[in-house]
Amino acid sequence: MExxxxxxNLFFYYGDNEALRDVTxxxxxxxxxxxxGPSGCGKTTLxxxxxxxxxxxxxxxxxxxxxxxxxxxxxxxVDLIRLRSSMGMVFQKPTPFPMSVFDNIAYGLKLKGVxxxxxxxxxxxxxxxxSALWDEVKDRLNHNAGGLSGGxxxxxxxxxxxxxxxxxxxxxxSTSALDPLSTQKIxxxxxxxxxxxxxxxxxxxxxxxxxISDFTALMYIGGLVExxxxxxxxxxxxxxxxxxxxxxxxx
Amino acid sequence: xxTLSNRKFINFLAMAISVLCASVGLILLVIILYDVLSQGxxxxxxxLFTQDPAPPHLNDSGGLKGAFLGQGxxxxxxxxxxxxxGVLGGTxxxxxxxxxxxxxxxxxxxxxTASIPSIVIGTFVYAIMVKPMGGFNGWAGATALxxxxxxxxxxxxxxxxxxxxxxxxxxxxxLGAPYYKVIVSIVWRASMSGIFTxxxxxxxxxxxxxxxxLFTSFNHxxxxxxxxxxxxxxxxxxxxxxxxxxANWVKLAWAAAFVVTVMxxxxxxxxRLFIRFKVKKG
Ligand SMILES: Nc1ncnc2c1ncn2[C@@H]1O[C@H](COP(=O)(O)OP(=O)(O)OP(=O)(O)O)[C@@H](O)[C@H]1O
Ligand SMILES: [Mg+2]
Numbered sequence: 001m002e003x004x005x006x007x008x009n010l011f012f013y014y015g016d017n018e019a020l021r022d023v024t025x026x027x028x029x030x031x032x033x034x035x036x037g038p039s040g041c042g043k044t045t046l047x048x049x050x051x052x053x054x055x056x057x058x059x060x061x062x063x064x065x066x067x068x069x070x071x072x073x074x075x076x077x078v079d080l081i082r083l084r085s086s087m088g089m090v091f092q093k094p095t096p097f098p099m100s101v102f103d104n105i106a107y108g109l110k111l112k113g114v115x116x117x118x119x120x121x122x123x124x125x126x127x128x129x130x131s132a133l134w135d136e137v138k139d140r141l142n143h144n145a146g147g148l149s150g151g152x153x154x155x156x157x158x159x160x161x162x163x164x165x166x167x168x169x170x171x172x173x174s175t176s177a178l179d180p181l182s183t184q185k186i187x188x189x190x191x192x193x194x195x196x197x198x199x200x201x202x203x204x205x206x207x208x209x210x211x212i213s214d215f216t217a218l219m220y221i222g223g224l225v226e227x228x229x230x231x232x233x234x235x236x237x238x239x240x241x242x243x244x245x246x247x248x249x250x251x
Numbered sequence: 252x253x254t255l256s257n258r259k260f261i262n263f264l265a266m267a268i269s270v271l272c273a274s275v276g277l278i279l280l281v282i283i284l285y286d287v288l289s290q291g292x293x294x295x296x297x298x299l300f301t302q303d304p305a306p307p308h309l310n311d312s313g314g315l316k317g318a319f320l321g322q323g324x325x326x327x328x329x330x331x332x333x334x335x336x337g338v339l340g341g342t343x344x345x346x347x348x349x350x351x352x353x354x355x356x357x358x359x360x361x362x363x364t365a366s367i368p369s370i371v372i373g374t375f376v377y378a379i380m381v382k383p384m385g386g387f388n389g390w391a392g393a394t395a396l397x398x399x400x401x402x403x404x405x406x407x408x409x410x411x412x413x414x415x416x417x418x419x420x421x422x423x424x425x426l427g428a429p430y431y432k433v434i435v436s437i438v439w440r441a442s443m444s445g446i447f448t449x450x451x452x453x454x455x456x457x458x459x460x461x462x463x464x465l466f467t468s469f470n471h472x473x474x475x476x477x478x479x480x481x482x483x484x485x486x487x488x489x490x491x492x493x494x495x496x497x498a499n500w501v502k503l504a505w506a507a508a509f510v511v512t513v514m515x516x517x518x519x520x521x522x523r524l525f526i527r528f529k530v531k532k533g
Contacts, residue, residue: 085427
């Protein structure tokens, strides 16, 4: 099985506050890796290392490595714009841009220099179809994206991310604000997307982790407790803490 | 039951008081408008916009063609100078410089500038521009107005941009957008109507200013586009003609006062409508 990313002895600090301690785990290509653990354990912090979101704020510091194609993406010399366009991110709350549905999806493409209107139309439609949103919005591509429902907005954000054809998509509790039906749609979508991209998903929902992920990592106070195939984590965990956490008797 | 009727009464009282206060404001506005209109009605006609002032002592009062144009010119040039600096400065404070100590200082100085009486700005510009340039001139007038526009625009821009949630910026960064594109295509876009409203209100404010022009662009009765010399304005015309002993000039001042009031009112209403529009859209 191929590793797309390899996290190696990763430490992360918000100023003097250590938020990740010696995390080592692989991210397998074309698989869904779930990050679980009690609130404040560092799941979001780890996720935001992959696209170097932490670099937006002063005093944040990494040590250790995240290897991708043999290169350490935490290196100072890495081109963040290139890196980020290969690492899509979907946040907890939907983040539609204040513009039309079409322009939302075309945003990343235009950043990449795609100007041809026919190409844009084609790619926007493909992204919307791939995110199972096309039928719902095809008649209102020119309407403001803020008018969509929460679930539709979240799929719009996924479509916007897909349009730039990233290698990885990072999901941070992306269904926690949605109703069961919208959640279901997005879960189906994530499983479908595995064919083309690698997914890392933070979730507090154990059933969700069990349903959709191939691998699961349990974190606790900034450290990795256990990483394994999801089935193993849920049926025969090696650590007592994992057993307690996945069965809901902890955290 | 008792507490419910109590609450209903308090509710009624609060509503009655606020309606009363609103009515006082509204009635005052109507009185001012009525007064200005009734005094100036004879001179409010098409000639007001097409003629120069008539000489004193005539029955006819002529018009204020030059002052209309001058006011427009001064306000326009002031906006062209003040608005871009204000918007870009506010953008710096809200974005690139949001964590810098330097920004706090600029921000405070700007707020201080906004509260300086406009006559002080007039005399300041007199000292740095009118005297060195050898006489009253339009550039000095426009600069004085720009100094008033600048801090208001800066503050509004900074506030409106700071209100845009960080998650929206992060979402754009996550797609690989460079910072300047995040600002232009996301943050400005999200705060555009708020910034526009602030700019409009700032312009409405200087459109009614007299003191900063009195010492800078001064006034005269002719039609001119020459910013190197004195430029007439409605507000200074009102000030001078109203204080003159000639009945026809006083009438002209009333007419000008009516027009200025209505123009400022319209600018304000447009600004408010924009806010309403924005709130409705959410
Ligand atoms: N910007 C920040 N500055 C300082 N400390 C932070 C910052 N963001 C998070 N932390 C701290 O880092 C630790 C990990 O936070 P993180 O947000 O990664 O947790 P999480 O596992 O995502 O939690 P949750 O499940 O509640 O989202 C916490 O102790 C938190 O207080
Ligand atoms: Mg989190």
